[in-house]
Amino acid sequence: MSRYWLLKSEPGVFSIDDLQAAPNQTTSWEGVRNYQARNFLRDGMQVGDRAFFYHSNATPPGIVGVVEIVRAGYPDHTAFDPASRYYDPKSDPAHPTWFMVDVRLVQKFPRIISLDELKRTPGLENMLVIRRGMRLSVQPVTETEWQIVLGLVGSADRPV
DNA sequence: GCCAACGTTGGC
DNA sequence: GCCAACGTTGGC
Numbered sequence: 001m002s003r004y005w006l007l008k009s010e011p012g013v014f015s016i017d018d019l020q021a022a023p024n025q026t027t028s029w030e031g032v033r034n035y036q037a038r039n040f041l042r043d044g045m046q047v048g049d050r051a052f053f054y055h056s057n058a059t060p061p062g063i064v065g066v067v068e069i070v071r072a073g074y075p076d077h078t079a080f081d082p083a084s085r086y087y088d089p090k091s092d093p094a095h096p097t098w099f100m101v102d103v104r105l106v107q108k109f110p111r112i113i114s115l116d117e118l119k120r121t122p123g124l125e126n127m128l129v130i131r132r133g134m135r136l137s138v139q140p141v142t143e144t145e146w147q148i149v150l151g152l153v154g155s156a157d158r159p160v
Numbered sequence: 161g162c163c164a165a166c167g168t169t170g171g172c
Numbered sequence: 173g174c175c176a177a178c179g180t181t182g183g184c
Contacts, residue, residue, distance in 0.1 A: 010182085034167075057182055115183080133165040135181050 002044060002140035005051035006129055007067065007103070016053050016064045016108050025105035026070060030078045031086040033098060037138035042073040042099040044140070051103065052141065052149065054129060055112070062114035063149060071102035109153050117157055123148045 007029060009015065019027055032038060045051075049069040055061055075096035078086040091097035119130045128139045141149075 008182090036167095061183070132183090133181095135166060137181090 002142075003046075003049050004141040004143060004146040005040070005045065005049060005069075006054050006063070006139045006141050007051045008054045008056045008129075008137040008139075010057040011055045012057065015055065016105070019053070019067070019103075019105045020108060026102060028071075028076075028100050028102050030076050030100045032076070032100065032137060033086065033088065034135075034137060037136055038097075038099055040138045040140065041101050045069045045072060045101050047072055050106065050146075052146075053105075056137075060112065060114040060116065062112040062117070063109070064112050065108040066106040067103040068106050069101050070104045073099040073101055076100040111153070111157075113149060113152050114157075117152065118149070120158065121148060121152060 011017075014027075019025060029041070032041060047069055051067050051069065052063045053065045053067050054063050075093070076086070076091075076098040077093075078084040079088040079091035079096065079098045080093055081087055082089075086098075088097060115130065118124050118127060124130065124145055127141070127145050128134055128136065
């Protein structure tokens with residue numbers, strides 16, 4: 001089972017700065033409404049696993065930091081709340097459809113590792129996030145990919 | 161704002 | 173179970 005993940009968020013909805021400002025720099029990762037992503041949240045992630053925080057629909061899109069899973073999958077209660085933007089009447093508290101985890105900020109990177117840079121980095125050719133049309137908002141990351149990306153953080157972006 | 165890619169819905 | 177229509181995602 002993967003120990004490393006990537007979590008997408010639109011910074012206009014919830015950014016890494018929002019996480020940094022949150023109590024204990026911790027938040028529930030709510031609102032995932034895709035079955036494949038749900039399965040990773042419910043069955044894959046374990047306490048202590050780490051994940052890249054990725055800004056989608058951003059300028060530029062890219063990885064902006066690292067979070068740690070501090071609570072494993074549990075029912076996403078926003079699905080039960082008619083006032084929530086994530087409300088889903090098909091999810092029943094007795095048999096929840098949707099799950100979430102809790103994450104805590106580990107590090108905000110000193111610079112964004114842009115999608116473009118990821119695409120240009122040797123060894124990341126198979127990373128899911130760079131695939132065209134890849135919409136999955138919770139993705140496994142291999143240990144090799146994890147280490148390569150961390151290695152980019154302390155260096156300058158390479159010329160194209 | 162555009163639109164390709166993808167997931168979901170629902171008629172049959 | 174098929175698949176067209178529709179809605180969403182997300183890079184550009």
